[in-house]
Amino acid sequence: MKTQKVFQDLRDEETRLWDSLLQGDALAFEALITSCYDLLFQYGQKFVADRELVKDAIQDVFLEIWEKRQKIDSSIPPKAYLLACLRRRLHRMQKKSWPLLFTDPSDTQSDFMVEFSAEYQHIEREKDRLLAAQMTALLHQLPSRQQEAIYLRFFKGLDRYAIAEIMEIHPQSVSNLLQTAFKWLKTKWVFVVSTFGYLLSAFDGRL
Amino acid sequence: MDHYNQYTVEELVWDVSFRNWVLSPTREDHQLWEGWLLDHPEKREVVRQARTMVLHITPDEGSLSPFEKRQAIKNIISSVGQESGNQPAANPHKIYPRIAMAVAACLVLGFGILWAYNLHQRPVGIDYQALVSQAAKPLLERQNASDTAISIRLADGSRVELQPKSKISYPRQFDGGKREVFLSGEAFFEISKDASRPFYVYANEVVTKVLGTSFVVRSFSEEQEVSVRVKTGRVAVFAHNDPEDGNAEDANRLSGTILDPNQQIIVERKSVKMVKSLIPIPEMVHLPEETPVFDFDEIPVKDVFAIISSAYGVEIITDRTVSYDCPLSANLSGMSLFEKVDLVCRAIGVRYESIDGKIIIEGKGCK
Numbered sequence: 001m002k003t004q005k006v007f008q009d010l011r012d013e014e015t016r017l018w019d020s021l022l023q024g025d026a027l028a029f030e031a032l033i034t035s036c037y038d039l040l041f042q043y044g045q046k047f048v049a050d051r052e053l054v055k056d057a058i059q060d061v062f063l064e065i066w067e068k069r070q071k072i073d074s075s076i077p078p079k080a081y082l083l084a085c086l087r088r089r090l091h092r093m094q095k096k097s098w099p100l101l102f103t104d105p106s107d108t109q110s111d112f113m114v115e116f117s118a119e120y121q122h123i124e125r126e127k128d129r130l131l132a133a134q135m136t137a138l139l140h141q142l143p144s145r146q147q148e149a150i151y152l153r154f155f156k157g158l159d160r161y162a163i164a165e166i167m168e169i170h171p172q173s174v175s176n177l178l179q180t181a182f183k184w185l186k187t188k189w190v191f192v193v194s195t196f197g198y199l200l201s202a203f204d205g206r207l
Numbered sequence: 208m209d210h211y212n213q214y215t216v217e218e219l220v221w222d223v224s225f226r227n228w229v230l231s232p233t234r235e236d237h238q239l240w241e242g243w244l245l246d247h248p249e250k251r252e253v254v255r256q257a258r259t260m261v262l263h264i265t266p267d268e269g270s271l272s273p274f275e276k277r278q279a280i281k282n283i284i285s286s287v288g289q290e291s292g293n294q295p296a297a298n299p300h301k302i303y304p305r306i307a308m309a310v311a312a313c314l315v316l317g318f319g320i321l322w323a324y325n326l327h328q329r330p331v332g333i334d335y336q337a338l339v340s341q342a343a344k345p346l347l348e349r350q351n352a353s354d355t356a357i358s359i360r361l362a363d364g365s366r367v368e369l370q371p372k373s374k375i376s377y378p379r380q381f382d383g384g385k386r387e388v389f390l391s392g393e394a395f396f397e398i399s400k401d402a403s404r405p406f407y408v409y410a411n412e413v414v415t416k417v418l419g420t421s422f423v424v425r426s427f428s429e430e431q432e433v434s435v436r437v438k439t440g441r442v443a444v445f446a447h448n449d450p451e452d453g454n455a456e457d458a459n460r461l462s463g464t465i466l467d468p469n470q471q472i473i474v475e476r477k478s479v480k481m482v483k484s485l486i487p488i489p490e491m492v493h494l495p496e497e498t499p500v501f502d503f504d505e506i507p508v509k510d511v512f513a514i515i516s517s518a519y520g521v522e523i524i525t526d527r528t529v530s531y532d533c534p535l536s537a538n539l540s541g542m543s544l545f546e547k548v549d550l551v552c553r554a555i556g557v558r559y560e561s562i563d564g565k566i567i568i569e570g571k572g573c574k
Binding site for chain 2: 030045054062114139150189
């Protein structure tokens with residue numbers, strides 16, 4: 001209850017900074033950059049491995065926001081707005097670096113790539129480590145857009161409206177992406193449990 | 208809750224309500240899930256596995272050092288600023304002429320304010336490097352680059368269990384009236400008792416002061432929060448507001464709070480806001496052989512509360528104007544603190560709340 005309150009306060013703080021920034025408050029501008037930089041950098045690196053390129057793109061996003069601040073719709077939550085801008089910009093950068101011959105945007109859009117890993121050193125039981133490894137392996141097999149939705153929803157705490165804004169799709173499509181992913185994971189998990197059942201019970205006996 | 212009866216580990220891992228309970232539980236979450244577990248003890252193993260996964264499966268994130276981040280932010284601010292000053296831009300290819308024209312007018316003032324602001328206060332938090340560089344005497348540094356915890360013995364006999372990706376700086380010998388170490392990352396401390404020389408852990412914005420006790424400090428520079436969890440004894444936690452004032456001796460000048468066993472504090476680094484609460488699964492403070500028996504036979508509820516309270520070292524507060532004299536017969540052994548309290552409360556039809564590291568019982572009591 002208390003921890004959530006802290007997060008709530010943090011969100012409110014960002015919205016407050018966002019409003020002040022849109023009204024031309026330079027201090028709020030810097031404070032918002034500081035508060036959102038890690039998130040933007042981490043998300044950007046999922047599309048482009050080159051960290052300097054990601055940093056450049058983030059810089060461009062903020063400069064553009066500062067320039068256009070009077071025209072920005074302040075009802076869009078700041079995080080969603082920033083992530084959406086960064087995503088578009090990274091895709092545009094990629095497109096530019098391709099020869100004109102390939103003009104189909106879907107061809108040149110770089111995919112979201114995330115590596116999930118389990119902090120094995122913190123997992124005491126061998127059996128749990130095995131299960132965690134299976135789960136991460138399954139996650140890696142999901143299509144890139146489903147991974148992106150899961151990443152934003154479960155690891156960055158964004159709701160489906162924010163994710164819809166960022167991925168430029170309808171909120172219902174976000175729900176569909178997640179549902180498809182979980183349906184698939186569910187089917188595969190049954191298989192994992194039955195295949196590893198014997199192995200797991202062996203571990204159970206030992207521990 | 209009934210639909211959870213059929214849930215597999217995988218389904219629990221991706222259930223929003225379950226994740227909330229594991230990652231940032233509210234009292235309602237505790238009631239809901241602990242209550243469900245009481246009715247379905249066979250689901251304990253599934254819940255344990257799912258919990259482990261929720262806690263430990265994370266996406267790999269690109270690492271960004273505080274220095275690199277500061278530099279990048281400075282670049283953005285100065286790009287805006289330089290345009291306004293009509294000087295050549297650092298990255299001319301990136302600044303569109305249109306932006307430059309539009310921004311120039313309004314930013315002369317803004318940049319001036321920012322610059323003055325920067326002179327007076329550093330908006331970035333206090334980091335490990337800054338703390339270590341201010342230490343009076345030369346320090347030894349141990350860094351844990353392995354993927355298991357390492358154990359370090361300090362000159363005073365205290366033991367530190369340093370978690371991976373963490374480092375600690377400490378003097379070869381502790382001299383003077385206090386023992387001071389500097390931490391980046393996470394470590395468990397078992398401090399040898401020495402009332403004349405308090406032990407201080409400096410971790411980013413937070414200072415923890417102890418006499419002799421064991422506790423965990425978690426303070427990664429890339430994380431938004433610093434947390435301290437107490438296992439035994441008592442510790443005092445302070446906000447380290449001013450890096451110039453590295454002296455926490457004068458506790459009155461610092462905004463501090465006392466932590467008892469099973470309590471934790473989470474400090475939000477930017478605002479240095481502190482939130483005190485009970486750790487998710489409180490442990491008993493007694494040695495195993497002293498463990499009280501939780502098999503109650505016709506024991507007044509107020510005594511039951513007293514026994515639970517002393518076993519976990521957690522204060523259980525009841526309204527003094529109502530009595531809790533009715534007898535209770537129940538076997539609560541093998542349950543967690545919250546399960547025990549929950550069961551007693553259900554039995555007599557009252558509610559409980561975990562606030563500020565204490566448990567508050569609300570209701571009309573029982574005679």
